Amino acid sequence: MPVTNLVSRVRAEAAAALVAFPSQLTLLVGVSGGPDSLCLADALAHVSGTRIVLAHLNHQLRGAEADADAQHVRAFAEARGLAVVIECQDVAALARQSQRSIELAAREARYAFLAQAAREHNTQFVAVAHHADDQAETVLFRMLRGAGTEGLRAMQQRAPLPGAPALMLLRPLLRITRKEIEHYCADLGIVTRHDASNDLRDATRNRIRHEVMPLLQEINPGVKQVLARLADSAAADAEVIAYAVEKALTHCVSQTRDSFTVLRAAWAQLPVGLQRGVLRACVRRLRPEQGVTDLNFSAIEEARDVLLSSVRQAEIALMAEIRIDVDREHFVMRRHDPPANEVAHAA
Amino acid sequence: MPVTNLVSRVRAEAAAALVAFPSQLTLLVGVSGGPDSLCLADALAHVSGTRIVLAHLNHQLRGAEADADAQHVRAFAEARGLAVVIECQDVAALARQSQRSIELAAREARYAFLAQAAREHNTQFVAVAHHADDQAETVLFRMLRGAGTEGLRAMQQRAPLPGAPALMLLRPLLRITRKEIEHYCADLGIVTRHDASNDLRDATRNRIRHEVMPLLQEINPGVKQVLARLADSAAADAEVIAYAVEKALTHCVSQTRDSFTVLRAAWAQLPVGLQRGVLRACVRRLRPEQGVTDLNFSAIEEARDVLLSSVRQAEIALMAEIRIDVDREHFVMRRHDPPANEVAHAA
Numbered sequence: 001m002p003v004t005n006l007v008s009r010v011r012a013e014a015a016a017a018l019v020a021f022p023s024q025l026t027l028l029v030g031v032s033g034g035p036d037s038l039c040l041a042d043a044l045a046h047v048s049g050t051r052i053v054l055a056h057l058n059h060q061l062r063g064a065e066a067d068a069d070a071q072h073v074r075a076f077a078e079a080r081g082l083a084v085v086i087e088c089q090d091v092a093a094l095a096r097q098s099q100r101s102i103e104l105a106a107r108e109a110r111y112a113f114l115a116q117a118a119r120e121h122n123t124q125f126v127a128v129a130h131h132a133d134d135q136a137e138t139v140l141f142r143m144l145r146g147a148g149t150e151g152l153r154a155m156q157q158r159a160p161l162p163g164a165p166a167l168m169l170l171r172p173l174l175r176i177t178r179k180e181i182e183h184y185c186a187d188l189g190i191v192t193r194h195d196a197s198n199d200l201r202d203a204t205r206n207r208i209r210h211e212v213m214p215l216l217q218e219i220n221p222g223v224k225q226v227l228a229r230l231a232d233s234a235a236a237d238a239e240v241i242a243y244a245v246e247k248a249l250t251h252c253v254s255q256t257r258d259s260f261t262v263l264r265a266a267w268a269q270l271p272v273g274l275q276r277g278v279l280r281a282c283v284r285r286l287r288p289e290q291g292v293t294d295l296n297f298s299a300i301e302e303a304r305d306v307l308l309s310s311v312r313q314a315e316i317a318l319m320a321e322i323r324i325d326v327d328r329e330h331f332v333m334r335r336h337d338p339p340a341n342e343v344a345h346a347a
Numbered sequence: 348m349p350v351t352n353l354v355s356r357v358r359a360e361a362a363a364a365l366v367a368f369p370s371q372l373t374l375l376v377g378v379s380g381g382p383d384s385l386c387l388a389d390a391l392a393h394v395s396g397t398r399i400v401l402a403h404l405n406h407q408l409r410g411a412e413a414d415a416d417a418q419h420v421r422a423f424a425e426a427r428g429l430a431v432v433i434e435c436q437d438v439a440a441l442a443r444q445s446q447r448s449i450e451l452a453a454r455e456a457r458y459a460f461l462a463q464a465a466r467e468h469n470t471q472f473v474a475v476a477h478h479a480d481d482q483a484e485t486v487l488f489r490m491l492r493g494a495g496t497e498g499l500r501a502m503q504q505r506a507p508l509p510g511a512p513a514l515m516l517l518r519p520l521l522r523i524t525r526k527e528i529e530h531y532c533a534d535l536g537i538v539t540r541h542d543a544s545n546d547l548r549d550a551t552r553n554r555i556r557h558e559v560m561p562l563l564q565e566i567n568p569g570v571k572q573v574l575a576r577l578a579d580s581a582a583a584d585a586e587v588i589a590y591a592v593e594k595a596l597t598h599c600v601s602q603t604r605d606s607f608t609v610l611r612a613a614w615a616q617l618p619v620g621l622q623r624g625v626l627r628a629c630v631r632r633l634r635p636e637q638g639v640t641d642l643n644f645s646a647i648e649e650a651r652d653v654l655l656s657s658v659r660q661a662e663i664a665l666m667a668e669i670r671i672d673v674d675r676e677h678f679v680m681r682r683h684d685p686p687a688n689e690v691a692h693a694a
Contacts, residue, residue, distance in 0.1 A: 144566055146573040148580040149496060207566055215562060219491055219554055226493040233495040236620035237584050243618045244591040271590045273583035 004187045010176055014043035017127075017157060017172035018050060026051045026123040027170075030114050031076075033069040034195025036129035038076060039181045040173055042190060044127060045080055054084040055117045055126075057110050059091040061102070062196060072193050085117045103202050108163065115164035127170040130155055133178040136227035137208050144204070152234035177224065245277035253278065259334035260285070264326075268308055275307075276300055279333075283322055286335045295319055307331055351534045357523055361390035364474075364504060364519035365397060373398045373470040374517075377461050378423075380416040381542025383476035385423060386528045387520055389537060391474060392427055401431040402464045402473075404457050406438040408449070409543060416540050423537075432464045450549050455510065462511035474517040477502055480525040483574035484555050491551070499581035524571065592624035600625065606681035607632070611673070615655055622654075623647050629680045630669055642666055654678055 018025060029044055031037035031054045045052050056073040058066050070086050077084035095105035114126045135154055142151035157174050161167040173181065185192055201209070216223040252266035260282040267278060279300055280292050296319070303316050303324060316324040323336040365372060376391055378384040378401045392399050403420040405413050417433050424431035442452035461473045482501055489498035504521050508514040520528065532539055548556070563570040599613035607629040614625060626647055627639050643666070650663050650671060663671040670683040 143577065144563060144570060144573065146567075146569070146576065148577060149499070149584050150580075152496070204566055212559075212562060212566070215559060216491060219551055219559070220493075222493070223491060226491065229493065230490065230495060233497075236618070236623070237496050237588060239618040240591050240620035240624070241584060241587050243621065244587050244594075247591075247594065271583070271586040273587035274590065276583070277587070 006180060006183050007187050010039065010173070010180065010184050011043045011046045013176060014040070014172045015047045017170055018044075018047055021125065023049045024051075025049065025125060026053065026121055028053050028055050028114060028118045028121060028123055028126045030110065030126065030128045031056050031073050032129075032195050033072045033076075033193035034198070035181050035185045035190075035192040036131060036173065036178070036195060038190050038192050039176075039184045040127060040129040041076070041082070042080075042188065043184075044172065045082060052082050053117070053121050053123075054082055055114055056084065056086045057113045058086065058088040059106050059109070059196070060088055061091055061106075062199075065194075066196065069193050069196060072191075076190075083121075085120075087113055087117075089113070101202070111162045111164070115161055115167055118161075118164075118167055124167050125170060126161055126167055127172055129173055129181075130171045131173040131176050131178055131181055132228045133224055135174055135231055136224040137205060137213065139227040139231050140208050140212060141205055144208075149234055150238055152230060153238055154231040154234075156235060175228065241273065241277060244274055245281050248274050248278050249281060253282065255285075258286075259332050261330050261332050264307065264329055264331055267331075272304075275304055279303065279318070282333045283318065286322060286333065353527060353530050354534050357386065357520070357527065357531050358390045358393045360523060361387070361519045362394045364517055365391075365394055368472065370396045371398075372396065372472060373400065373468055375400050375402050375461060375465045375468060375470055375473045377457065377473065377475045378403050378420050379476075379542055380419045380423075380540035381545070382528050382532045382537075382539040383478055383520070383525070383542060385537050385539050386523075386531045387474060387476040388423070388429070389427075389535065390531075391519065392429060399429050400464070400468050400470075401429055402461055403431065403433045404460045405433065405435040406453050406456070406543070407435055408438055408453075409546075412541075413543065416543060419538075419540050430468075432467075434460055434464075436460070448549070458509045458511070462508055462514055465508075465511075465514050471514050472517060473508055473514055474519055476520055476528075477518045478520040478523050478525055478528055479575045480571055482521055482578055483571040484552060484560065486574040486578050487555050487559060488552055491555075496581055497585055499577060500585055501578040501581075503582060522575065588620065588624060591621055592628050595621050595625050596628060600629065602632075605633075606679050608677050608679050611654065611676055611678055614678075619651075622651055626650065626665070626680075630665065633669060633680065633682045 018027070027044060027050055029037070029041050029052055031041050033056065041052065041054055044050060054073060054077045056070055058070045060066060070088075074084055074086060076082075089109050091102060091106045091109050094109055095102045098105060114128075118124065118126050138154040139152055142154055145151070155171055155174060157171050159169050159171075161169040184190075213223070220226065248267075248270055252263045252270075254261050262278065262282070267275060270278065280295060283295055284292050299318055303318050306314050306316055307324075307326065311326065312328045314324075314326040316326065317336075318324055318333070321335055321337050323334055325332045325334075365374070374391060374397055376384070376388050376399055378388050380403065388399065388401055391397060401420060401424045403417055405417045407413060417435075421431055421433060423429075436456050438449060438453045438456050441456055442449045445452060461475075465471065465473050485501040486499055489501055492498070502518055502521060504518050506516045506518075508516040531537075560570070567573060595614075595617055599610045599617075601608050609625065609629070614622060617625065627642060630642055631639050646665055650665050653661050653663055654671075654673065658673065659675045661671075661673040663673065664683075665671055665680070668682055668684050670681055672679045672681075
């Protein structure tokens with residue numbers, strides 16, 4: 001088959017996604033047998049110097065159909081001389097055991113399988129086939145859930161692999177649309193299977209795909225690109241904000257063994273977003289294992305009200321295990337795990 | 348009528364919007380005669396120490412109905428002992444003359460009228476009745492137009508008055524929903540007119556209100572609040588980014604009379620969003636009257652590619668009137684208005 005412009009472009013995008021990495025790279029590629037992942041596998045297989053290992057998980061949710069998917073992936077790999085790992089897991093049983101939805105259990109099983117297969121093949125790099133349409137839907141999904149501007153970053157081209165942060169998840173097709181992927185497969189005569197992973201989407205994601213997106217496309221036919229760009233712009237913003245928070249920390253916060261002391265006046269002069277960012281960053285460092293997802297926005301606002309007031313002494317419980325002791329010139333944030341004798345900690 | 352909890356809350360919100368300003372404040376309030384603006388006028392009239400002047404523009408688009416709106420506003424003001432300014436403008440004729448849409452001509456006429464009335468009453472402060480539903484719709488509208496994260500800020504509680512930046516536009520109801528406004532009016536027996544300004548909305552805004560929003564509400568009933576909060580979060584982000592850009596400017600940029608010299612290595616170490624921010628800020632300062640809305644994103648990215656490369660000398664036309672001269676250690680941005688003799692400017 002002749003290589004069309006579109007095929008060249010998708011392959012160039014795949015190559016660009018790997019450009020920052022060692023040239024003799026082994027790359028694990030998650031494949032379902034559907035068009036998205038076979039396009040990805042084909043495009044990556046054409047990046048010179050890269051060794052591709054396909055990885056397919058049979059979720060055992062669709063009987064003979066699922067077995068046929070696995071065989072299709074095996075045949076695809078063999079025709080191209082690519083290594084392939086295929087594994088079976090009873091996802092329905094996993095969901096029952098963990099009392100979670102099939103979608104969630106399948107997602108977790110898939111990432112755990114990819115992490116395991118990557119380790120077995122001595123690589124840190126795992127590629128998956130999320131594309132621009134997925135990204136646009138994810139932006140709307142996060143927006144509807146109220147995730148704020150940070151959530152609008154949606155999926156990153158490079159991110160830690162969920163559940164295995166030492167491994168890197170790559171999404172080389174994040175700027176390629178579903179339509180382009182279908183054309184890619186058609187142009188090269190790649191035979192694809194129905195993408196079973198789409199059947200595992202939750203109800204909200206399905207409504208976004210089948211109801212919200214078509215309506216938005218009537219208003220702006222370029223809405224998917226607009227949303228994908230919005231994710232890029234939110235990601236760039238988040239990076240700037242993280243950088244500004246770091247600068248603010250060096251400027252007005254000093255760290256002791258188990259606490260952070262903040263210069264109250266310097267902190268108060270920061271923009272509101274940085275005031276919040278500094279508080280959040282201190283919490284994140286005081287309890288690195290939990291993160292800040294359970295840190296309530298209104299708790300931060302109430303703390304800010306006190307810290308910005310003329311109050312000369314106060315004690316704030318920012319959350320169960322984080323306390324802020326306020327004096328005239330400073331406030332000290334420290335971890336305050338429920339003690340045997342709480343009275344001993346009173347100021 | 349007894350003051351309900353809702354009425355107290357809306358009045359407290361109105362009072363909070365004025366808290367940063369002088370206590371003997373004169374405030375011009377734009378009123379159409381519809382529920383939103385009469386709620387706003389009533390709530391502001393209850394903020395002690397504030398002198399309210401109502402301002403109503405008859406757009407002369409709906410004949411006797413429009414005259415009745417004006418009379419309704421006059422009666423509302425007289426019943427409360429409030430000053431009122433009422434003016435007529437032939438908006439249809441203005442639209443024809445300027446060859447613009449009725450919506451656009453009406454908007455411009457309204458803001459020009461408010462600015463003029465504010466000046467005549469010796470105040471810098473103008474309040475309008477945009478509420479949380481308007482804000483949510485504006486977020487979606489901006490998002491659909493591809494305005495990026497900066498556009499998601501949507502409307503601000505305080506902003507320069509369009510066309511008269513020395514005056515301040517206040518939106519005290521931005522966190523109050525349309526439903527709450529209707530309850531406010533019902534609770535106090537305030538008789539309202541059909542809000543004619545809603546008839547002047549463009550087609551996209553109407554589709555957002557009548558098709559997109561109801562669909563999103565089916566998925567998440569709290570979507571309006573979610574979108575309004577997203578606007579707050581985008582506004583806080585934008586403030587942090589502006590602050591970080593300022594810091595970066597002092598750190599790696601020096602200004603001469605008509606140019607900005609940037610330390611190339613220091614600039615290259617900034618996060619991507621700040622690299623872009625610094626370029627944009629320099630453009631904004633080099634041509635303060637035009638802003639950066641016509642500065643193409645891809646032009647910035649192409650310039651970044653050169654500036655981040657190992658190129659030792661280059662000349663970049665960032666836009667028609669902004670040139671960047673690159674040497675090994677610096678790049679110099681300057682205004683480059685089309686000269687009589689272009690050769691004289693060549694390096």
